[in-house]
Amino acid sequence: MSGPAPRVVETLNGALVRLFDERPSLHLLGEDVLDPYGGAFKVTRGLSTRHPDRVLGTPISEAGITGVAGGLALAGDQAIVEVMFGDFAALAFDQVLNLISKSVTMYGDRVPMPVVVRCPVGGNRGYGPTHSQSLQKHFVGIPNLALYETSPFHDPYAQLAEGLDHGPAILFEDKVLYTRRMYRDGTVDEHHRYELLGGPTGWAHVTPVDAAPADVVLICPGGTAHRALEAARLLRDRGLTAHVLVPARLYPPDLEPVLPLLAGARLVAVAEESTAGGTWGAEIAARVHARIWAELRAPVLLLSSADSVVPTAPHLEAEVLLGAGRIAQEIEAAAARTLPARAPAAPAGPVAAAGPLVDPGSHASAPAAAAPDTVAPEGVEPVAGVPVSMPKLNNNDTDYLVLQWLAEDGAEVAEGDPLVEVETSKAVEEIAAPAAGHLRVHAAEGTEIGVGKLLAELFAEPPTTPSAPPAATSPGATAAAVPEPPAAAPPGPDARTHVLDRAQQGTAAVVTRAHQEVPAAFAAVEVEVDAVLARLRTLSDDTGAEVGLPEAVVKAVAAAHPAFPHLFGTLLDERTVRLADTVDIGVTVDAGNGLYIPVLRDCAARSLTDLSDDLMEFRMKAFRGEFTAGELSGGSLSVSLNTEPGVLVVQPIVMWPQLCMVSVGGPLTRLVLTEGTPTPATAVTLGLAYDHRVVNGREAVAFLRVVADALHDPEQLDKLID
Template sequence: MRALAPRVVEGLNGALHRLFAERPALHLLGEDVLDPYGGAFKVTRGLSTAHPDRVLTTPLSEAGITGVAAGLALSGDQVVVEMMFGDFAALAFDQLLNLVSKSVTMYGHRVPMPVVVRCPVGGGRGYGPTHSQSVQKHFVGIPNLSLYETTPFHDPYLLLSHALDHGPSVLFEDKVLYTRRSFTDGVVDEHLRYTVVGAAPGWAHVAPADGSPADVVLLCPGGVAHRAVEAAGLLRDRGIAVHLLVPGRLYPLDLDEVLPLIAGARLVAVAEESTEGGTWGAEVAAHVHRSCWQDLRAPVLMLSSADSIVPTAPHLEARVLLGAQRIAEEVAAAVGTVPGVVSDAVPDVVPGAVPDAAPEAEAVGVPVTAPKLNNNDETYVLLEWLVAEGERVAEGAPLVELETSKAVEEIAAPASGYVRASVAAGTEVPVGAVLAHLVPTAPAATAAPPAAPVPPAAQTAPAPAPAPVAERSRTRVLDRVQQGIAAVVTRAHREVPAAFAALEVGVDHAIERLRALSEETGGEIGLAEAVVKAVAAARPAFPTLFGTLVDERTVALADTADVAVTVDTGTGLYTPVLRDCANRSVEELADDLMDFRLKALRGEFTARELDGGTIGVSLNLEPGVLVVSPIVLWPQLCMVSVSGPIARVLPVDGAPVVTTVVTLGLAHDHRVVNGREAVAFLRAVADSLCDPHQLDDLLRVTPADHDHRD
């Protein structure tokens, strides 16, 4: 197993340290950039300690900071400026437009201006309208000003070096990208590979690993790269091969090295997070139309976020920002209008033609049924048909979306055929219900799918008269997520005879060690990850607690510690599963938890991510939470709870000492786990957190270690 790639924020921090070591005239200016804070996103951590005379914290004046940077550069120094948020670069716009950029050529000869303004940009973190914008488009086209953007493919050191040597420059850094790991060794995932092509800093060319030529070339900045990769996967499932192009430098735009690929595509698209109008994508489209007009089969498709401010509320933010699903849908729709593009691998069948001899089942069509997606829901909502009534679908292609209480799941076609729907979108269906048939020949006339059924009461009974205002009561209708929670809780209380045990655990050493580990790795590693690791480490000694009750005498034991953790967004409680926790590093678990929190905010979980846990952990780490008695998630047997940290005054060697404690609890199925075993398990978990040697062993486990042991 390969070593973990660095997070983008780690790469930026390492690049700055290297540049400061190599360039004695380099300075850094910004707000709150000194240690121990190290900047709002920790990109400058350690720099002020290593170079105290060249890393300067400044007043809250973006215009002032940028003006000073220009003065230093005109005097022969080099400067990196950090904007705390890219939105605030608007306050420095006058300096960038009228001093920094113009100084290069307004004195009769070309003047070096080695200034890089770093701007954290983009939404996805709930920071609201004035801290979430993608402002790149406002700087496109300023003479002498180069624009760069961090990507998961480009080396941050090479980007920053190039930006300083070709300054003045602005480096845009997507805030969500900070916590993601870079791609390395030319590998994106099992389906995609990448190479960096063209003159430095070049374009990352992401292509199918099987060598499929491009049906679609999708160009996007680095902050959209992960969404573009996800969209490429969704389109691959529809039989559309996508190649991605991600630049290290946005402007000036250099397409020469990638024009042959663009010209050979059936559709060219640009995806960016900014709103429409005067965008980088428009600049790309203009160049492509000018250079490849004779080869294009359709105009360049330009995709942007909605024409809106960026809301703070996660569900509203997700509606505004450009996401992977919308990229895939709009590209697929555009591909359908381009002559010669086949969106699946199914050979055309002439309507009305007599098919070859087939089994009797095929003569009436292959049924499409609602599969069992989880253990909690007995019904799902048919959210959307992905293939229209009467259209042909390939076996394995996405056919219909079902909404469970926690996730939206795509159901693939079990066979090839023409769709004859039995259930309309918006209908609630039980597990096993027939949703459609896939028939071998196209219907003579395409009929609309049936309308959602109207309850009999609604057909016959007149609408009740509204109650007098004085008699009306305030009500709240539970949404589908909360209804799902209610079903899980009800089942747990009905079917699991649970008992509960708890004990207090001192965590001062653990908190200190985790803080140090976060500093070392650049991640956000806390008690949540440590508790999950400690629970997983206890499985060999307590295998029954990780089992499933088969009958009154039999427990099926799990092979791995797959830990379901609670993620509460305030609008819904989710329990996504961290897989094989004992054999994965705490850094990997922290990465997964970060992804889970983002998916919970956006409601983007798949059913698989929420299913298959062998034990649960209820995280309630808010300060002041004393104790939590969780439910047991059937068919699991146990759920661990961890409370918030609380200060206790305890006697140590006869003297009062303030100690930070949390309460570890265990709700357990009393048919299988008795109180003595529950307490012993809790003590084992507590020892892993309290004992310095055990804690170090726990945190030291890496994938490489396990490869060696295996």
């Protein structure tokens, strides 16, 4: 199947169109669902034009809307209700509980109740406490009521059709999914594939492409699926293989297709965005415990958002809502506590020898203390406590720089406490304690430690003598590339100071290296962008994506790759440039809590709307500070976005080992002559910082002209957008 996959909102709209064409008695009721508005999230766009007598705009009364839908069903019709925000489903709860669910069986015979209530739910959009809740748990367990949730894996037509045929039902639609693409053809990304278990309203089973068996099975509804997939990537870098299960129907759940997978896992976890207590995840856990308790190696782990209303401020919202980082962290900690796999029952009779007993509460994965006469295997350091080893944080580096110990040598720490900050080639990451204990540091700040090498140990009792951090010549460490600067004199009593946070310290390390490594030069041109801005507004209206100048610049830069391939390369030595296989472009994102440069992959082959989806996700991750090292590495060229009004020109820093960085200034108003008449025009400045060892000024200006023409010339603009 060619072309990009449709967005979830387009698939929902297509499902409604198909259902209305197939079912002449179907009605849709809701607030502002009529054209041209088409609903708050444009799911019903075009329906009232096609079926003006069956799509009904209603007053603001969720209870009234749902009651009318129940009446239509009792009279022999079918009805879909759109609740503008799922939070307001609380106002319809009485009609759901006491009318449409009970009417099925309280008259002696089973009465059809073909009603589906659609509820946009969830946070991560900055809508605040009364427009961001996930209310699924409040409807679990109501007799005769089925619950579904949209996902990027499942066809909503199947969910809506089944809900109408076996109703009543509620379809929860996580708002963050509306602009995301559906997955199709069994492919998620380069790391994951999926298959459907139990039919079109069953489970999506997401596995690594290498089909590695599951250490962890992570169950989540569709709105949490992208966070679960990101957590799976984080866990893979930490040595745990996670499979993800996403149901089309939340309740009643059909566990039969997935029980064998759950029984074979080291840990089963359920992640959902609702607050804890009486949750859908608790219902799943209770059913799993009842069915396969004997095969489980640990109780099902339940993961929910914080016990709080959902704040409006993005940084506070990110603290409350369950994110990928916390999912991975809690799963990693719980996996360390799992029991060993249960062995088959031993045959009756005398036992020849008994092996060591394992305390279920102990960390079975920690190496035991070596006996005095034993020798550690080659390349493995003997340890007596619980080891803290350097994890693999990305696919580009084999060594990482120890920046700062966050706990002092000899200090007592709890499991999950942050121990040390390490720097990869693109990011600063924290490593947490895998167990509680007293810390003994083995790796000094300023040393580079290889993956798998020992950073520290954790002891149940304080070490008899605290260890001084070893010199850079200790096993597994090499001298840091930058010598330790002399200690600065402490500020006086009246001195005012500003302490850099961790994100800014990471930025400082990267740009310092860039200045040391790259002899940079700079060129700039100005380009009028009124035409491209108008075309992008039309594209946004047509697709529902928020497509702007940043996406167009990235696409124009990618389009210049065939003519200037060496600008997208890496300098191997004084005369050799390694050329990039794909055009992977980093973009600057700063949400006020640090500068990040995540990488948009394969920009030349992807559409503007696809790039827009990724950029929107990057902005949300910047708010939450949830980037992985892999997302921040591997770019062949970067773009610095500085599109606030009035920004004239920006000279960026070339991010070693790249050779170039494009900058985009803010919109400026210029007067141009149009057939002799002064006319206002919008222009931006495009800049290029470049490694002068590889790129000369003439090439730099020629490259900028090609990019500028793609943003200005109508013929090239059509190719760019199409």
